[in-house]
Amino acid sequence: xxxxxxxxxxxxxxxxxxxxxxxxxxxxxxxxxxxxxxxYSRAALTTAFNSWRQALAGRExxxxxxxxxxxxxAVLSVFARLGAGFDIVSGGELSRVLAAxxxxxxxxxxxxxxxxxxxxxxxxxxxxxxxxESAAELDRLNEVAGEMGKTAPIALRVNPDVDPKTHPYISTxxxxxxxxxxxxxxxxxxxxxxxxxxxxxxxxxxxxxxQLLDPTPIQEAASxxxxxxxxxxAAGIGLDHIDLGGGLGIRYQDETPPTIAxxxxxxxxxxxxxxxxxxxxxxRSLTGNAGLLLTRIEYLKxxxxxxxxxxxxxxxxxxxxxxxxxxxxxxxxxxxxxPPRRYDVVGPICESGDFLAQARDLAVLEGDLLAxxxxxxxxxxxxxxxxxxxxxxxxxxxxxxAHLVRERETVESLFKLEHPLD
Ligand code: LLP
Numbered sequence: 001x002x003x004x005x006x007x008x009x010x011x012x013x014x015x016x017x018x019x020x021x022x023x024x025x026x027x028x029x030x031x032x033x034x035x036x037x038x039x040y041s042r043a044a045l046t047t048a049f050n051s052w053r054q055a056l057a058g059r060e061x062x063x064x065x066x067x068x069x070x071x072x073x074a075v076l077s078v079f080a081r082l083g084a085g086f087d088i089v090s091g092g093e094l095s096r097v098l099a100a101x102x103x104x105x106x107x108x109x110x111x112x113x114x115x116x117x118x119x120x121x122x123x124x125x126x127x128x129x130x131x132x133e134s135a136a137e138l139d140r141l142n143e144v145a146g147e148m149g150k151t152a153p154i155a156l157r158v159n160p161d162v163d164p165k166t167h168p169y170i171s172t173x174x175x176x177x178x179x180x181x182x183x184x185x186x187x188x189x190x191x192x193x194x195x196x197x198x199x200x201x202x203x204x205x206x207x208x209x210x211q212l213l214d215p216t217p218i219q220e221a222a223s224x225x226x227x228x229x230x231x232x233x234a235a236g237i238g239l240d241h242i243d244l245g246g247g248l249g250i251r252y253q254d255e256t257p258p259t260i261a262x263x264x265x266x267x268x269x270x271x272x273x274x275x276x277x278x279x280x281x282x283x284r285s286l287t288g289n290a291g292l293l294l295t296r297i298e299y300l301k302x303x304x305x306x307x308x309x310x311x312x313x314x315x316x317x318x319x320x321x322x323x324x325x326x327x328x329x330x331x332x333x334x335x336x337x338x339p340p341r342r343y344d345v346v347g348p349i350c351e352s353g354d355f356l357a358q359a360r361d362l363a364v365l366e367g368d369l370l371a372x373x374x375x376x377x378x379x380x381x382x383x384x385x386x387x388x389x390x391x392x393x394x395x396x397x398x399x400x401x402a403h404l405v406r407e408r409e410t411v412e413s414l415f416k417l418e419h420p421l422d
Contacts, residue, residue: 246285388411
């Protein structure tokens with residue numbers, strides 16, 4: 001397969017029939033399945049996962065894919081078959097992992113608001129570890145495990161208070177975030193956990209934020225965590241694993257994130273010779289550049305100040321531009337010999353924030369297909385039905401086969417749970 005340096009999605013290239021992903025023309029996918037449609041590359045998913053694993057070769061380590069980034073069952077099953085672990089944040093995500101053939105004993109459960117029902121479900125499945133985020137959660141988990149006659153494996157998610165230098169909405173390791181327990185309280189909380197009869201202290205976890213491009217904050221966080229692990233050991237609390245979370249960024253536009261190997265090398269140095277296993281929870285770096293959103297131009301609307309390309313995807317399909325002002329490359333599926341024009345690529349939703357891209361020079365006509373790149377993480381997973389828009393279909397491409405891995409929703413399927421008055 002040809003890898004193309006021009007696109008952040010390695011398995012995307014220009015072919016005779018326009019833009020191709022692996023061995024399939026995106027135009028064929030649109031003709032068969034319609035638009036808007038998310039398209040994922042199995043080869044790109046596999047390459048990303050293997051890069052994590054290869055960089056950790058020789059170390060006792062578990063790569064737990066963050067399910068929230070892309071929870072599609074087929075995507076999860078690609079990772080499950082590769083031997084992945086999973087990072088979940090809800091009972092629903094646990095059900096997905098199990099339905100996709102993932103192993104419960106490789107699941108870590110993060111999140112500040114685990115309900116009793118979710119705790120029961122995870123204890124019942126015998127997950128690897130609960131990443132506990134507060135004192136109250138420790139007590140509740142101890143109680144629920146006791147009621148079930150079980151012992152809950154726990155790590156405390158600590159908040160190392162480092163600035164990840166990323167978008168404020170996706171930065172999670174600062175003191176003023178709702179996540180994790182304060183560093184200064186960690187020792188006392190571990191001692192409390194060690195004294196609770198239905199908990200077993202297994203590890204420590206931290207996650208400082210997402211789309212990290214600078215590798216130094218995570219190294220700083222890891223150093224702080226290691227110092228704490230040593231203090232815990234001195235206090236008689238030994239740990240089995242250290243979970244350094246997710247967060248590694250990807251290239252959307254012209255960012256230069258560290259490679260997976262370069263991101264990990266200093267962390268492996270810092271932890272060299274230590275007895276604890278290493279866990280990671282990558283999301284975006286596994287799926288982000290393995291997927292795109294395929295959409296069709298409904299109308300071109302030239303204006304005095306701006307030209308609009310109105311497409312059939314919208315902020316309900318891909319919320320990131322509206323939410324974080326994030327940038328996704330827009331590539332016409334068929335190149336045209338036209339002078340390019342500057343467009344805002346917008347959806348049909350009744351909000352000015354409903355844009356997918358702004359000020360892009362595109363040589364396009366009405367009816368043309370566009371690919372919005374780097375949409376494999378936090379794309380479909382953050383989609384909604386706003387404006388009663390059925391959610392997009394999802395396709396997983398594997399060589400020359402396109403698998404329909406989620407059917408397009410229908411308006412009827414949207415009504416299913418509603419009850420009009422008689
Ligand atoms: N572990 C924990 C505890 C997390 O909270 C997250 C992401 C991850 C792992 C995975 O992080 P990643 O490797 O994907 O950076 N919707 C935002 C991103 C929110 C990230 C939330 N937590 C976006 O579209 O950029």
